[in-house]
Amino acid sequence: MRKRVTALLLAGLVLAGCSAEVQSGSAKPEGGDKPPVAKFTTAPADGATEVPVNQPVTVTVAEGTIDEVTLTNPEGKAVEGKVAADKKTWSSAEALGYGKSYTYAGKATGTDGKKVELKGAFTTVTPASVVRATLFPADDQTVGVAVPIMVQFDAEVTDRAAAEKALTVTNSANVKGSWAWLNAKEVHYRPEAYWPANTKVHVEAKLYGVHYGGGAYGKADVTSDFTIGRNQVVKIETGSHQLVVQRDGQTVATYPASFGKDDDPELTTPNGTFVVMQKDAQWSFDNPRYGYTNVLKKWAVRFSNHGEFIHENNDNAGNIGRVNSSHGCANLLEADAKAYYDSALIGDPVEVTGSITTLPAQYDWYDWQIPWAQWQTMSAL
Template sequence: MTGRRSLRWWRAGAVLLVGAAVLTASQTGAVGAPVRTGAAAVAAAPVVVVSPVDGAADVAPAAGVTVAASDATLQSVAVTAAGGKPLAGALAADGRTWTATERPAFATTYTVTGTATGPGGSVPITGTFRTIDPKKRLVTASAPTMAEGATVGVAAPIEVRFDKVLSEADKATAERALSVTTSVPVEGSWGWLPDTRRGSRVHWRPKEYWPAQTQVTVHAALYGVGLGDVGFGKNDLTRSFTIGRSQIVKADITSHRMIVVRDGQVVTDIPASYGLESDPRRVTRNGVHVVTSKSQTVFMTNPTFDYENVEMHWAVRISDNGEFIHANPASTYAQGKKNVTHGCINLTTANAKAYFDTALYGDPVEVTSSSVPLSKVDGDVYDWAIPWEDWRAMSALAPRN
């Protein structure tokens, strides 16, 4: 009796142990196989997520369009406006995510169609959404100083202008849509300059002068980007340009000479006359100026000093406060000897033309030994008058205390 009772208890214990083992396997499931509870389990139908969601309205075009399946492969996807062609898109390598590579139009209804196939079969992809109609509240972006394919100097800033004044938060949103790519590594930063009545403006400048012969592309992906109360970005903007040779003007006003250094070599050393130092209104401003334009003939006016429409030639503008490098035969007697001008750099006619012929937008003109610094009151391009760390702080994305 004792022996038989012991045998029965051993058998019961064996059953309990086996039962525990089966229960553990049932909870975890075998890798790669469905959990079974008696009859064979049926694989679930694919689950597809479309963004924007079905029925969404007032969608910002910049929000993006995606179709994603976590347990299936997308066989086909089309996002189409009524009577229009499908938006271009790209399928990920694993076949599970489709992303539109172009943005939808404003005030347009789009239909999403397609098929996803997985272990549980195939399901149709459906959905509709409508983009926002911003009426007339659109923000136009432009790059007025940089023509496509231009060759520019090594101090040239990149400028993007907006035809409306953006809030600080919206400047940050806009800046996230801006990018600069270069053929060689170049450290630089965006900096927002003071708003004007015409709108907001932002410049990108390198920490140091651009390396000569650098290829540069700036892209502003602003179409459909929400910019707060002023509306939505109306357009994208792309400019590609080349940094030319390095040409730097060295303008030490105490030397009464102007030196041109091209690709590290002095190519010109000529007599000059700068602004009259005894009158702060006439001083040639100290700091790095930038060539912004040039004209064979200009008519100069300054009511403060009683002259109007005085004809000058071979004029290269270096600031918006009226400073030029130009020919002035009337000051030839002072060139190389003393400074008598109203702020411009005067040269002989022959020397002015020779320099004029070589000048590019974006060439730096380094004025030194002057008593009045270049600043924002001197016009739109005073980027190089700002120390680098201060310039970086002018980015809308810079950390704020």
């Protein structure tokens, strides 16, 4: 009996030893073998290629909060970014570069208290070509009430709608206008009627990263802040032999003039609403077809790329105010030409009537020769 009892006691001690190891094993924190609950989501995804450069990068964590996030460019520099107040999202705050690889890194703490790490990378799009755009009027210019806003591209734009969507115009007068494509490399904006005087205008062309089609992308964003000046309109009724300057609808100057020949459709000053494009204290006029080159005239104000100017021509003084004898320009006496020149702004309208010829809408800047209803159809949107 003693041997059997001893054996039972020994067996009991062995069993007690196995139970202690199990108990020791069960002393680990509950759920210690479960994966962390926090999960990172990135846009673009890890491994993505051909990523647009003009869209923000975002990192989001579910069931946790972000401790830190870094997006690094190939040069090892961190891309600017910010974690939201709720620590659920990080967003980049600067544009990416073309054809570059970026690397994600970060940490988050889950609602279970466990840490998770972010790792990944993506590559941005590599353009077949990069297209530059310029914007007119430029910053701080004061221009006339007929000025069009112009965006010019150094290559043809296939996807005009994509480019136009990146263009916005705001102004202090809350005047609405429309963009119109004059050709594949140039889009203009104007209101239905002349700009109100003294309007402040802001233009944004957020073209960097915009795909124009065929692998061509925008090179850079461009902006402009300019001012519409006083309302000054030149009115030319060719049969009157006078050039009239009006401000706010009131005549402020009347100058005797000689316009283009009345009976020659090639030489008359044509009908239309034109825009002052250029001012030069002296300009060289050339027209070999009519036998003159390098004829210098003072106070030249161009209002059409067809070749029309308002300028001094004292050599034609006998006809000024009496007979239309020029080759299409408005000839003034020197003192009058200087007075008008000093008053003119780029963008002032020049309205011509009474001619036997109406110029087709094809010589810059011809924006106001296109009826408003037609102008709106020239938008890509």
